[in-house]
Amino acid sequence: MFSYLPQTDKDIREMLDVIGVNSIDDLFRDIPAEILQKKELNIAPGLSEYDVYKRMKGLSEKNMQGISFMGCGSYDHIVPSVVGHVLQMPNFYTAYTPYQAEISQGILQSIFEFQTLICELTGMDVSNASLYDDHTAASEAITMAVNARKKADRILVSGTIHPHTRAVIDTFFSDIPVKIEEIATENYLTSLDALKESIDDSVAAVLIQTPNFYGWAEDLTGLADLVHEHKALLIISSNPMSLGVFKSQADWGADIAIGGTQPFGLSTYFGGPSVGYISTGTKLTRKMPGRIVGQTKDVDGKRAFVLTLQAREQHIKRERATSNICSNQALAAMGSGIYLSTIGWKGLQEAASQSFQKAHYLYKRLTEELGLTSQAGNDFFNEFTLLIPNAARVMEDMEAQGIYGGVNLLRFFPDLKDAVTIAVTEKRTKEEMDAYVDLMKRVL
Amino acid sequence: MSNKLIFELSSDGRTGYRFPDLDVPAAPLEESVSTSLLRNSKPELPEVSEVDIIRHYTSLAKRNFGVDAGFYPLGSCTMKYNPKINEDVGGFSGFTSIHPLQSEESVQGYLEMLYETIKSLSEITGMKWGTLQPYAGAHGEFTGMKLFKSYFKKKGDKKRTKILVPTSAHGTNPASARISGFQVEEITADERGLVSIENLKEHLSDEVAGIMLTNPNTLGLFEKDIIEIARLVHEAGGLLYYDGANMNAIMGKVRPGDMGFDVIHLNLHKTMSTPHGGGGPGAGPVFVSDRLIDFLPAPDVGKDGDRYYFDYDKPHTMGRVSGFYGNMAVLVRAYTYIITMGSDGLQKASEYAVLNANYLKEKLKTTYHLYYDTVCMHEFVLSAKKMKEEFGISALDIAKGLLDYGVHPPTIYFPLIVPEAMMIEPTETESKETLDSFVDAMLEIYKTAKENPEILHEAPLNTAVRRVDEVLAAKHPILKWKPE
Numbered sequence: 001m002f003s004y005l006p007q008t009d010k011d012i013r014e015m016l017d018v019i020g021v022n023s024i025d026d027l028f029r030d031i032p033a034e035i036l037q038k039k040e041l042n043i044a045p046g047l048s049e050y051d052v053y054k055r056m057k058g059l060s061e062k063n064m065q066g067i068s069f070m071g072c073g074s075y076d077h078i079v080p081s082v083v084g085h086v087l088q089m090p091n092f093y094t095a096y097t098p099y100q101a102e103i104s105q106g107i108l109q110s111i112f113e114f115q116t117l118i119c120e121l122t123g124m125d126v127s128n129a130s131l132y133d134d135h136t137a138a139s140e141a142i143t144m145a146v147n148a149r150k151k152a153d154r155i156l157v158s159g160t161i162h163p164h165t166r167a168v169i170d171t172f173f174s175d176i177p178v179k180i181e182e183i184a185t186e187n188y189l190t191s192l193d194a195l196k197e198s199i200d201d202s203v204a205a206v207l208i209q210t211p212n213f214y215g216w217a218e219d220l221t222g223l224a225d226l227v228h229e230h231k232a233l234l235i236i237s238s239n240p241m242s243l244g245v246f247k248s249q250a251d252w253g254a255d256i257a258i259g260g261t262q263p264f265g266l267s268t269y270f271g272g273p274s275v276g277y278i279s280t281g282t283k284l285t286r287k288m289p290g291r292i293v294g295q296t297k298d299v300d301g302k303r304a305f306v307l308t309l310q311a312r313e314q315h316i317k318r319e320r321a322t323s324n325i326c327s328n329q330a331l332a333a334m335g336s337g338i339y340l341s342t343i344g345w346k347g348l349q350e351a352a353s354q355s356f357q358k359a360h361y362l363y364k365r366l367t368e369e370l371g372l373t374s375q376a377g378n379d380f381f382n383e384f385t386l387l388i389p390n391a392a393r394v395m396e397d398m399e400a401q402g403i404y405g406g407v408n409l410l411r412f413f414p415d416l417k418d419a420v421t422i423a424v425t426e427k428r429t430k431e432e433m434d435a436y437v438d439l440m441k442r443v444l
Numbered sequence: 445m446s447n448k449l450i451f452e453l454s455s456d457g458r459t460g461y462r463f464p465d466l467d468v469p470a471a472p473l474e475e476s477v478s479t480s481l482l483r484n485s486k487p488e489l490p491e492v493s494e495v496d497i498i499r500h501y502t503s504l505a506k507r508n509f510g511v512d513a514g515f516y517p518l519g520s521c522t523m524k525y526n527p528k529i530n531e532d533v534g535g536f537s538g539f540t541s542i543h544p545l546q547s548e549e550s551v552q553g554y555l556e557m558l559y560e561t562i563k564s565l566s567e568i569t570g571m572k573w574g575t576l577q578p579y580a581g582a583h584g585e586f587t588g589m590k591l592f593k594s595y596f597k598k599k600g601d602k603k604r605t606k607i608l609v610p611t612s613a614h615g616t617n618p619a620s621a622r623i624s625g626f627q628v629e630e631i632t633a634d635e636r637g638l639v640s641i642e643n644l645k646e647h648l649s650d651e652v653a654g655i656m657l658t659n660p661n662t663l664g665l666f667e668k669d670i671i672e673i674a675r676l677v678h679e680a681g682g683l684l685y686y687d688g689a690n691m692n693a694i695m696g697k698v699r700p701g702d703m704g705f706d707v708i709h710l711n712l713h714k715t716m717s718t719p720h721g722g723g724g725p726g727a728g729p730v731f732v733s734d735r736l737i738d739f740l741p742a743p744d745v746g747k748d749g750d751r752y753y754f755d756y757d758k759p760h761t762m763g764r765v766s767g768f769y770g771n772m773a774v775l776v777r778a779y780t781y782i783i784t785m786g787s788d789g790l791q792k793a794s795e796y797a798v799l800n801a802n803y804l805k806e807k808l809k810t811t812y813h814l815y816y817d818t819v820c821m822h823e824f825v826l827s828a829k830k831m832k833e834e835f836g837i838s839a840l841d842i843a844k845g846l847l848d849y850g851v852h853p854p855t856i857y858f859p860l861i862v863p864e865a866m867m868i869e870p871t872e873t874e875s876k877e878t879l880d881s882f883v884d885a886m887l888e889i890y891k892t893a894k895e896n897p898e899i900l901h902e903a904p905l906n907t908a909v910r911r912v913d914e915v916l917a918a919k920h921p922i923l924k925w926k927p928e
Contacts, residue, residue, distance in 0.1 A: 002785065002789050002792060002793075004524070004525050004527060004717075004785075004793075004872075004873050005789075005792055005793065005796055005872055005873065006873070006874070006875035006876075007796050007799070007800075007872075007875070007876070011875070011876040012799065014876070015799055015800075015802075015803040015876060016799070018803055018806050018807065019799075019802045019803060019806050020806070021802075021819075024795045024798070024799055026819075027795075027798045027799065027802055027819055027821075028666075028697050028698075028798065029819060030665070030666035030668045030818075030819060030821075031666055031668070031694075031697065031698045032668060032670070032671055034671070035670075035671065035698050035699075035702045035703055036697065036698055037696055037697055037698055037699065037702075040696065040787045040788065040791065041567055041568055041695075041696050041787040041790065041791065042567050042787070043564045043567055043568070043782070043786060043787045043790075044783065044786050044787065045786040045787055045788050045789075046783075046784055046785050046786030046787075046788055046789040047783055047784060047786065049529050049784070052529055052533075052780060052783055052784050053529060053532070053533070055783060056533040056536065056776075056779075056780055056783075057533075057536060057538075058553075059538075059553040059554075059556060059557050060533075060536040060537070060538025060539050060553055061538050061553065062538075062552045062553030062556065063538045063539065063542050063550065063551050063552070063553040063554055064546070064549075064550035064551070065537060065538065065541050065542070066550075068541075068543050070543040070545055070546070072545055073544075073767060073768075074543055074544050074545070074768070076541070076543070078463065080460070080461045080494075082460065082461075082494055082497050082498060084535075085498070086497070086498070086501040088531065089501065089502070089505040090505075090510050090511075090512035090513070091505040091506070091508040091509065091510045091512065091513055092501075092504075092505055092508060092510065092721070092722055093510070093526070093531075093719040093720075093721050093722070094510030094511040094512045094513075094526050094719050094720070095508055095509060095510040095511075095720060095721075095722045096516070096518055096521050096523060096720045096722070096723070096852075097720070097722065097723035098508075098722060098723065099518075099855075100509075100843065100847065100852065100853055101909070101912045101914075102844070102847055102904050102907040102908070102909055102910060102911065102912065103507075103508065103509035103847055103852065103904075103907055103908070104508055104509065104722075105447065105504070105507040105508065105908045105909055106504035106505050106506070106507040106508030107504075107508050107722035107723070109447065109449065109504055109507070110501075110504055110722075111722075112449070112923075112924070112925070113449060113450050113451070113925070115923055115924050116449075116451065116924040116925045117489065119924045120487035120488050120489060121487050121489075123485060123487075125923075125924075126921075126923045126924065127923070127924070129723065130724070132579040132580065132583060132725075132766065133579070133766060133767045134767065135766065135767040136579070136583075136765075136766065136767075143623075162767075164764060164767050164768070165767070167763060167764035168763075168764050168765060168766065168767070170763055170764075171590060171741075171762060171763030171764055171765055172623075174590070174593070174625075174763065175590075175593050175624060175625030176623075176625050217477065217481050219478060219480055219481060221480050243483065244483075245473060245482065245483060246481050246482065246483055247481060247482065247483050247484075248483060248485060248487075250485075251483065251484075251485060260767070267540040267541060268540075268541065268542060268543045268544065269539065269540050269542070269772050269773050270539070270542040270543070270544050270551065270554055270768070270769065270772040271544030271767065271768025271769050271770075271772060272544075272579070272725070272766070272767075272768055272769070272770055272771040272772045272773065272774075273579075273724075273725040273771045273772075273773055273774070274767065285921065285923070291723065292921075292923060293923070294917040294918070294921050294922055294923055295917070295922040295923075296912050296913045296914065296916045296917035296922075297912070297913050297916060298909040298910045298911060298912045298913070299910045299911050299913075300909075300910055302909050302910075303447065304909040304912040304913075305912075306912045306914055306917050308914065308917040308918050308921060308923075309918055309921060310918075311918070313615075314582070314615040314616050314618075314619035315614075315615035315616075315858070316615070317615075317619070318615050318618040318619060318628075319618035319619055319621065319622040319628040320622070321615070321619040321622075323619070323623065324582045324585065324586060324616050324619035324620040324622075324623050325580070325582055325583075326580065326581065326582045326615075326616050327579075327580035327581060327582065327711075327713065327720075327723060327724040327725070327726040327728075328580070328723055328724040328725075329579070329724045329725045329771075330721050330722040330723030330724045330725070331719070331721025331722055331723075331724065331725060332721070332724070332725055334721075334722070338497065338501065340489055341450045341460070341489070341490045341492065341497060341500075342460035342461050342492075342494065342497050343459070343460065343461045343463075344454075344458075344459055344460070344489045344490060344491045344492070345486060345487055345488075345489040345491075346459060346491070347459060347460075347461050347463065348489065350463050351463060353470075353473065354463065354466050356473065356476070357466060357468055357470040357471075358466075358468055360471075360476050361468040361469065379476075379477040379478055379481060380477075395547075396547070399547060399550065404543060404546060404550075407545045411545070426463060426464075429464075429467060430467040430468050431467075433468070
């Protein structure tokens with residue numbers, strides 16, 4: 001009755017005979033009787049495919065879809081049709097990690113291409129095959145810095161990074177002799193004066209996010225020199241879509257570039273999968289976490305790709321590995337690679353600059369026509385934070401009309417209860433934004 | 445078949461996508477933001493047409509092997525069939541288009557699914573409750589180790605800094621313990637291939653936070669002393685961690701919670717049929733016993749009448765481990781599988797996984813060397829040590845030989861305690877005919893090893909590329925494409 005279980009009664013009989021036991025239960029004889037399950041699991045019995053379809057369709061329809069102006073780390077960009085079609089090619093999605101290079105050239109080459117695309121975007125020399133998300137990538141980048149600068153144990157983290165990144169970092173380093181310290185903020189930007197005061201040679205790394213959590217762009221001119229004066233490493237986390245118009249991490253002088261590639265061809269999917277990217281300069285290559293694909297040759301001299309520099313990894317180094325990561329986000333990384341390859345640099349500039357222009361259009365209307373106050377009035381890419389009286393109720397009223405108006409920062413910071421971060425992508429139309437403004441006018 | 449890189453297919457002026465025209469008034473960027481922010485460098489991205497993209501990836505797909513292409517007995521990886529209904533469900537827009545920060549009222553379908561998934565998996569594992577946030581098995585291990593830390597911190601016990609790990613453990617176990625702030629001590633296996641109780645006793649002390657175990661272990665053997673092991677560890681004040689990589693052996697048969705474990709992670713991309721995607725995304729949810737429930741990552745998922753909600757009110761939480769709530773696309777597929785199989789199907793899946801493994805083991809053990817000749821669970825480990833001595837044929841040669849038979853090779857050189865190891869896990873979704881043809885291939889390879897070993901040294905002959913030079917790759921790393 002189970003279409004994924006091909007064993008017939010006859011098969012089972014023959015197999016038990018070969019094994020030399022009477023029943024399947026005999027195969028479980030090593031399980032002590034006192035813990036062997038006596039009764040069936042207390043979950044519902046199996047369903048037909050169509051019943052499953054209906055149940056799952058019903059669940060999916062209980063989730064509300066609207067016109068989304070939400071961001072804060074997850075963005076509703078246009079996804080070209082080809083991305084989904086390629087990701088549904090069974091030889092990709094039903095494969096394991098490419099241990100056997102000879103029959104895994106497809107995945108290996110796609111990762112090699114992903115690594116190249118990330119390096120081109122960030123301007124760095126090397127990239128790995130992917131990490132889980134931008135938040136865990138921050139922990140991995142800090143670990144790289146700590147391993148590279150053995151005697152330094154302080155990490156300075158900007159107060160404007162995503163609070164979830166900060167939370168993930170705090171969990172990660174809670175029992176390790178590394179001190180995570182926050183750099184004070186000024187007008188919702190990282191305070192360079194505060195950084196100057198706290199940095200010294202005991203600092204292993206400085207972590208900054210730009211555009212930052214509130215959407216504001218951090219001007220990092222001169223920052224790398226300051227950080228490098230103290231032999232610390234500069235880690236810059238960026239929404240990679242912003243790199244279509246804004247300076248890359250290498251342009252700012254970063255040592256490690258991180259971020260999440262969800263804006264590239266991946267739907268918001270209630271937060272996952274995204275893909276954490278990490279790239280760095282050649283000299284830190286062997287400190288990198290996770291899988292890395294390299295180019296080599298086969299015995300006939302043909303170009304081939306293979307998992308390489310594995311001496312860093314957990315299956316070889318065990319407790320001395322650079323990270324414990326094993327499975328990563330390979331297929332999602334492939335999705336981002338397909339996206340970038342499909343649209344090219346011109347397409348990326350188009351998607352990024354349209355997101356930029358549309359966000360600035362909405363910002364202008366909301367501040368000039370509705371008199372809403374900007375949280376800071378700084379430069380931004382496609383996301384900005386406004387102060388909206390009774391923000392929670394206003395967002396609720398808009399949601400009731402099918403518009404997700406933004407992210408009320410109350411959920412992150414109790415003292416920012418009237419702050420709403422609003423994200424606009426190239427997918428939003430003028431008509432939708434005008435409807436947004438009209439609706440907000442009515443519900444304010 | 446061409447294996448050009450996408451960059452080598454690029455031709456200036458092509459594009460694979462047309463965005464809608466900009467429909468708002470636009471000013472030059474430098475009028476809206478400081479010029480110091482703007483990018484001047486131009487990345488080398490490919491310029492290709494949509495046809496180029498599809499042909500390129502179709503060609504790459506032909507150069508790759510997945511479960512849909514054939515038998516994939518990769519030990520410890522549970523390469524079972526990935527049901528197609530899961531993919532259809534995973535594509536429902538009511539799942540894909542939801543933003544992670546939408547109001548709870550607008551994501552009741554998701555919350556219900558998460559709640560029901562935690563409930564079902566808690567029942568399957570015999571644990572109290574859990575979190576679906578961890579992105580992969582290793583991430584679940586990390587979460588579990590931090591739960592240990594939180595538990596001892598709350599008790600004010602600062603001495604417990606060591607984690608015990610068997611020599612046969614997955615490499616992620618010691619790595620996860622280490623990055624979580626523990627020191628790792630290895631405990632040995634005895635002549636049965638099981639945890640040595642004597643050695644365990646020698647290591648237990650008031651400095652031991654706990655032990656990480658896989659049961660069945662990586663030899664495919666059930667740790668039959670598990671009750672005694674749990675008693676000893678608990679009496680010494682430690683906790684037990686269950687690496688769920690091998691859970692496919694025991695669903696509906698025995699539960700880690702009943703064995704005495706305090707924390708367990710599952711690999712949903714193994715046991716619950718979600719695709720591995722060429723290395724991810726996976727999901728490594730974590731489940732706990734009563735004593736660790738307060739420390740689970742926030743937010744938890746709760747239910748109040750008919751309403752589901754996120755529970756952030758967790759004063760003793762170990763903290764956050766992922767940006768949002770985990771790899772939803774994987775969780776949706778896993779839940780689809782759970783309700784498809786149900787209590788009866790999941791139990792059958794484990795029973796047939798064990799049946800298939802024992803059948804293969806019996807068929808192969810007279811030709812290939814089996815270190816521990818006893819009933820196995822869902823997998824078993826053969827050794828090519830004798831073949832290496834007699835014919836100069838290693839586990840690697842056998843693996844490469846299998847490629848020419850259209851079979852994915854077993855896991856090789858793991859576990860480390862078996863020389864020239866070949867770890868074979870057929871899974872329940874393979875028919876007797878498939879197993880028989882695998883046996884035929886293995887027997888033919890043995891014959892070739894004996895009579896014409898040079899053929900196996902040359903293998904594979906019929907793959908997209910032949911044996912690749914790993915040393916060259918590591919010595920002279922080329923990690924990205926560069927324009928010539």
